[in-house]
Amino acid sequence: MLMGVDGFALTPTANFLAYPKLHDECRFPPGWQLVARGEMIDALVLTAAVPDNALRTILAHIGDPLVPIVSLVPDERQGIDAGGQGEQFAWERAYAIQAKLRELPGSIRHSAEPEDILLARVYSRDQGLVPILDSGARDLVRYPVAGMLDNVSELAAGLDHKGYLRRRFFDRLFCCPQCRSAHLSVREECHSCRSANITEEVVVHHFQCAHEAPESQFRSHGGFTCPKCARPLRHIGLDYDKPGSITRCLECGSINDKPAVGFKCIDCGAHHAPDQVPARTWYAYSLTAVGQRRVLRGAADESVPAQAGFDRFQLLLEHTRKEQREFGSPYQVANVTFANRSVIAAQDLRLWEQSQQLVGDTLHSALREVDAVREHAEGFLILMPRTGPHDAARALQLVAARIRGVLKVDPGFRFTLVDDVALEGFCSRQG
Amino acid sequence: MIELDAPLVMLGQFDWATWFSMFWFMVLLEVPRYTLSAISVFAASFARPTVPTPAEQRYLDGLKLSVVIAGHNEADAIERCLRSLGEQTRRIDEIIFIDDGSTDGMREIIHKYRLLGQIDIALSNQVRSGKSASCNLGFSLARGDIIINLDADCSYDCDAIERLIEPFIDPRVGATTGSIGVRNYDYSAVTAYQAIEYIVSIGMGKRALDMLDMVVCASGAFGAFRRGAIHQVGLLAPGPGEDFDLTLRLRRCGWKIRFAANSWCFTDTPATLAALVRQRRRWDRDTLRTRLRKFRDTFHARRRRFALLETFEQCEWLVMNGLVTLVFPIYVAWLFLCFGVGALNILIAVALVYLVLDAIGFLMALAICRRYSAAMVWAVAPYLLTFGLYNGVFMRCVRLHAYGEEWIYRASSRDSYSPSRVSHQAHWKR
Ligand SMILES: [Zn+2]
Numbered sequence: 001m002l003m004g005v006d007g008f009a010l011t012p013t014a015n016f017l018a019y020p021k022l023h024d025e026c027r028f029p030p031g032w033q034l035v036a037r038g039e040m041i042d043a044l045v046l047t048a049a050v051p052d053n054a055l056r057t058i059l060a061h062i063g064d065p066l067v068p069i070v071s072l073v074p075d076e077r078q079g080i081d082a083g084g085q086g087e088q089f090a091w092e093r094a095y096a097i098q099a100k101l102r103e104l105p106g107s108i109r110h111s112a113e114p115e116d117i118l119l120a121r122v123y124s125r126d127q128g129l130v131p132i133l134d135s136g137a138r139d140l141v142r143y144p145v146a147g148m149l150d151n152v153s154e155l156a157a158g159l160d161h162k163g164y165l166r167r168r169f170f171d172r173l174f175c176c177p178q179c180r181s182a183h184l185s186v187r188e189e190c191h192s193c194r195s196a197n198i199t200e201e202v203v204v205h206h207f208q209c210a211h212e213a214p215e216s217q218f219r220s221h222g223g224f225t226c227p228k229c230a231r232p233l234r235h236i237g238l239d240y241d242k243p244g245s246i247t248r249c250l251e252c253g254s255i256n257d258k259p260a261v262g263f264k265c266i267d268c269g270a271h272h273a274p275d276q277v278p279a280r281t282w283y284a285y286s287l288t289a290v291g292q293r294r295v296l297r298g299a300a301d302e303s304v305p306a307q308a309g310f311d312r313f314q315l316l317l318e319h320t321r322k323e324q325r326e327f328g329s330p331y332q333v334a335n336v337t338f339a340n341r342s343v344i345a346a347q348d349l350r351l352w353e354q355s356q357q358l359v360g361d362t363l364h365s366a367l368r369e370v371d372a373v374r375e376h377a378e379g380f381l382i383l384m385p386r387t388g389p390h391d392a393a394r395a396l397q398l399v400a401a402r403i404r405g406v407l408k409v410d411p412g413f414r415f416t417l418v419d420d421v422a423l424e425g426f427c428s429r430q431g
Numbered sequence: 432m433i434e435l436d437a438p439l440v441m442l443g444q445f446d447w448a449t450w451f452s453m454f455w456f457m458v459l460l461e462v463p464r465y466t467l468s469a470i471s472v473f474a475a476s477f478a479r480p481t482v483p484t485p486a487e488q489r490y491l492d493g494l495k496l497s498v499v500i501a502g503h504n505e506a507d508a509i510e511r512c513l514r515s516l517g518e519q520t521r522r523i524d525e526i527i528f529i530d531d532g533s534t535d536g537m538r539e540i541i542h543k544y545r546l547l548g549q550i551d552i553a554l555s556n557q558v559r560s561g562k563s564a565s566c567n568l569g570f571s572l573a574r575g576d577i578i579i580n581l582d583a584d585c586s587y588d589c590d591a592i593e594r595l596i597e598p599f600i601d602p603r604v605g606a607t608t609g610s611i612g613v614r615n616y617d618y619s620a621v622t623a624y625q626a627i628e629y630i631v632s633i634g635m636g637k638r639a640l641d642m643l644d645m646v647v648c649a650s651g652a653f654g655a656f657r658r659g660a661i662h663q664v665g666l667l668a669p670g671p672g673e674d675f676d677l678t679l680r681l682r683r684c685g686w687k688i689r690f691a692a693n694s695w696c697f698t699d700t701p702a703t704l705a706a707l708v709r710q711r712r713r714w715d716r717d718t719l720r721t722r723l724r725k726f727r728d729t730f731h732a733r734r735r736r737f738a739l740l741e742t743f744e745q746c747e748w749l750v751m752n753g754l755v756t757l758v759f760p761i762y763v764a765w766l767f768l769c770f771g772v773g774a775l776n777i778l779i780a781v782a783l784v785y786l787v788l789d790a791i792g793f794l795m796a797l798a799i800c801r802r803y804s805a806a807m808v809w810a811v812a813p814y815l816l817t818f819g820l821y822n823g824v825f826m827r828c829v830r831l832h833a834y835g836e837e838w839i840y841r842a843s844s845r846d847s848y849s850p851s852r853v854s855h856q857a858h859w860k861r
């Protein structure tokens with residue numbers, strides 16, 4: 001694509017750095033040239049399998065988090081933009097990425113802000129921020145497009161909140177509550193001692209004498225005979241049947257209907273019951289029109305109105321304050337917390353997560369259209385414009401009653417009306 | 432037209448012979464039973480209650496208890512049942528629930544309580560095996576010294592288990608059973624009659640039998656068994672009537688069966704007449720079958736299993752239940768044959784005597800048990816007036832009908848109590 005305005009876009013020759021070295025017979029396509037000393041590197045081309053630490057060193061040397069990296073040999077590591085799909089593809093991919101990078105304004109192209117880097121990478125790679133499952137990753141999920149950035153999902157969630165990215169569901173994975181690793185082994189185990197050394201045994205029912213016991217009792221006398229009446233069991237359906245089964249622990253001898261399910265963390269070795277293991281939801285992200293404008297113009301676009309997910313709370317708060325200053329109409333901000341939160345979460349973390357979601361939904365449906373809700377670490381902030389303290393308390397009591405009706409557990413709903421000083425504390429903590 | 436005072440007037444007009452010819456049934460067959468049990472129980476009420484010595488108490492405390500509860504579609508009863516087990520004064524070492532092929536979610540519920548630690552072993556039969564088999568599964572897995580068999584739809588006094596196991600101080604005791612009360616006495620007339628029936632039978636009958644060492648049924652809803660003893664005689668046989676059958680086998684092996692009168696269990700009785708008749712027909716058929724078909728040999732003096740007490744017990748039952756039931760219609764027919772319409776007067780006179788006897792029995796039972804609330808007594812007392820009709824005529828007819836069915840058709844082989852495939856096999860091969 002030729003921009004025609006900027007001088008450099010008319011000279012489509014790109015500089016590349018080959019590493020470890022370019023083979024003698026290797027022919028690179030037209031439009032490329034080996035980088036000369038002191039020039040900007042447009043692409044890093046790996047010509048052989050490169051160890052992780054060497055790659056890291058050379059990337060540090062290049063100092064450009066956006067530079068496309070392609071490999072002429074198969075390579076599926078994080079940050080490699082093309083590898084294993086043929087040399088032709090690798091060159092084309094590198095060219096396409098560097099062409100996109102040239103469209104970026106300098107403030108974005110050279111920004112050290114992780115959010116800018118992520119947006120620029122998503123834009124230049126032109127395929128959205130799509131996660132893949134990878135058994136090598138600690139989270140079992142990684143975003144190849146994100147390159148060497150850390151905390152990608154948190155960064156992406158922030159950009160989604162600002163309206164630059166739009167998320168859609170990818171997968172929900174359990175993770176260790178102790179070390180957050182997703183490397184969990186799901187096992188069947190004993191209810192009493194949590195050992196995985198268990199066996200299942202069918203239960204035999206002898207019709208004639210009504211004896212019913214685990215099969216091993218019937219087998220202990222050599223053949224298949226009833227331990228109670230000593231008659232042989234020959235014909236299933238006529239002499240006997242097998243109405244159920246038991247699970248027996250070979251460590252402690254306890255007996256049960258079905259084995260328990262347990263999670264064992266492979267990374268830290270901790271053991272957890274299923275209801276103690278939180279699930280983490282992963283999303284794929286795509287660049288929104290606002291996001292694209294932000295990348296191409298290099299600054300937050302003031303002309304763009306707040307989109308869904310934009311900080312509506314903050315905007316409303318500012319508007320409400322202006323209203324109060326100008327017309328003297330009062331407003332209230334309530335801080336809602338949950339006294340039983342830690343108790344419930346300790347017993348059943350997932351139950352708490354679900355409850356909190358339900359509380360959020362209930363708040364949104366119970367409050368007026370003009371009210372705004374913001375979630376924070378301990379609960380929710382509720383902004384109620386044009387409301388006096390008495391009306392606010394009454395509305396919140398109604399909300400509390402509604403929540404008690406909806407939830408199966410009592411979350412211990414508490415609210416306090418906060419003044420501006422306390423509110424500043426909350427908002428600054430939110431960042 | 433029959434005058435209300437005519438029966439009383441009539442009584443004064445006859446000599447002893449005529450009097451006897453009119454009332455022989457009652458004089459010969461009913462009064463002795465009432466009198467005997469009244470006297471024995473009255474005597475027993477003076478006996479000092481035995482308190483275990485410290486050594487005996489140590490022995491009792493050392494016993495491990497397993498509770499086995501098997502049920503079919505009793506999901507709704509489980510919470511209440513567990514609550515009354517949780518209140519027990521005696522430590523329970525193991526609670527085993529067997530869901531016998533339920534379709535009402537009982538399986539999920541016992542599973543839930545096992546996760547909460549209120550049940551130790553919760554097992555399920557995917558297909559229904561019958562009460563005996565599912566109890567046997569629990570019995571064969573139970574590790575306690577005493578295995579207590581309870582019902583999910585009963586509730587228990589908080590000291591019920593403590594009292595129930597007290598008789599096991601005696602090493603010859605193989606099983607015990609406790610008192611059963613009616614929980615739904617105020618539901619209908621049918622339950623009120625049954626409440627009176629239970630009060631009298633528990634307060635008078637069972638105590639008398641216990642004094643004579645003739646308790647023959649450790650109830651499946653409320654019985655405790657020494658594990659060694661039931662394994663010796665081989666757990667439960669295919670039902671119905673399996674609890675009665677097991678107790679008879681225990682007695683035959685020399686084990687004593689005791690009635691723990693102060694151990695209380697409350698249950699809901701059938702609330703409609705149809706349900707009651709169904710229940711009693713089943714019980715009476717089972718009793719007859721078990722006694723006469725399976726334990727015929729107690730009457731053969733040369734058999735090794737012969738024991739004087741067993742034979743006496745069987746005879747007592749034969750006379751008091753079998754004979755009385757069979758003779759009653761003959762008596763009624765005979766009255767009409769001899770006295771024509773005057774028989775009605777005689778029957779009314781008989782009914783009046785019954786009323787007095789019932790009232791005395793009821794009051795004595797109340798005085799002895801001292802367990803019933805005043806509310807319950809006042810609620811059921813009015814039904815005493817017609818209790819004679821219920822117990823003396825109606826129940827007798829039901830019993831007669833059941834005996835006839837069993838005798839002629841062997842109806843209990845086709846009982847729906849066990850699933851058909853099971854009972855068919857069990858009875859066909861016996
Ligand atoms: Zn175990």
Ligand SMILES: [Zn+2]
Binds near residue numbers: 206210211226227
């Ligand atoms: Zn058998």
Ligand SMILES: [Zn+2]
Binds near residue numbers: 265269270
């Ligand atoms: Zn871990």
